[in-house]
């Protein structure tokens with residue numbers, strides 16, 4: 305018998321830039337020319353059917369005009385496309401078109417596009433680089449930054465995926481002008497979540513500037529894009545792989561993700577998170593970490609953002625309680641919740657834990673009450 309000790313200690317530097325600005329297409333091309341992804345000359349531009357004519361066609365055209373080999377890979381817009389089948393479609397298209405390891409994927413779109421393209425990039429040829437060009441507030445606030453990539457399954461959202469960091473993220477605020485109001489509101493849910501977990505001043509700023517956000521005012525939108533990145537990065541830089549602190553970014557998502565799936569994706573991600581934020585601040589109130597005034601303020605800001613704050617009647621609440629168990633924070637079969645400590649702070653529990661086990665009966669009581 306022989307035993308080999310395979311020593312593979314690694315020092316990895318996955319640092320990257322997030323650039324916030326307006327009409328960043330030319331900046332993307334300039335960065336590629338300046339060596340953002342080394343000598344790579346072949347690019348798969350992945351996008352959805354809505355974003356293609358709005359922004360991806362332009363980026364594709366500019367890459368071609370600059371002498372790069374590229375293909376545009378388009379899938380139908382919407383959460384129901386975030387599947388293993390769409391991943392396979394992108395991979396098969398790339399294989400058919402001769403993509404090998406010397407290529408880069410550019411995701412142009414919202415969170416569905418950046419999540420799926422980042423996942424493809426992580427497994428294609430055992431890993432190729434990718435760049436995110438985010439075109440929704442939700443992608444800017446959350447999905448395109450932080451390196452979580454995934455697809456949904458019929459059981460629940462985001463269960464299959466990997467941590468994979470992009471080479472660079474572009475947050476093009478001018479793209480928010482073409483976003484339907486419902487999508488802008490959806491992105492506001494994650495933005496408000498950041499105020500809830502980390503920054504009372506930011507929470508108040510969002511509330512006071514809601515009209516200017518809906519008007520896509522440059523100054524206000526740049527500020528919220530910047531603050532979103534700041535909150536998210538203060539967490540991700542300390543706990544990239546979600547072994548502790550990063551769980552706080554899950555506020556509102558234990559209930560939110562379950563509602564999103566049980567609604568059959570009738571509710572947008574941010575709309576489901578909005579209801580989840582209300583449920584979870586009520587839970588925090590019940591457990592003594594928030595006041596009735598905090599609950600009122602959270603519901604008010606979400607309503608101001610034109611988001612739902614109650615579980616729609618068509619949702620089977622018992623099915624929702626069962627669906628809570630698909631949450632990735634569940635440990636030893638027990639539900640665990642991240643809990644606000646007032647507004648702008650989060651509870652830390654014994655042993656550096658940020659999620660507290662909560663009984664099914666307590667969770668059910670909250671779900672039945674909203």
Ligand SMILES: NC(=O)c1ccc[n+]([C@@H]2O[C@H](COP(=O)([O-])OP(=O)(O)OC[C@H]3O[C@@H](n4cnc5c(N)ncnc54)[C@H](O)[C@@H]3O)[C@@H](O)[C@H]2O)c1
Nearest residue numbers: 354381414415416417439440442443446447452479482483
């Ligand atoms: N990876 C993460 O850390 C993370 C975090 C939060 C959310 N997510 C995921 O993000 C997804 C939701 O993101 P989303 O709301 O951006 O979804 P999305 O990508 O489906 O975009 C929403 C809709 O807006 C359209 N669209 C995109 N940009 C547009 C623009 N500029 N103008 C007009 N229409 C535009 C899209 O075609 C789509 O119909 C969910 O799948 C969620 O699970 C991931």
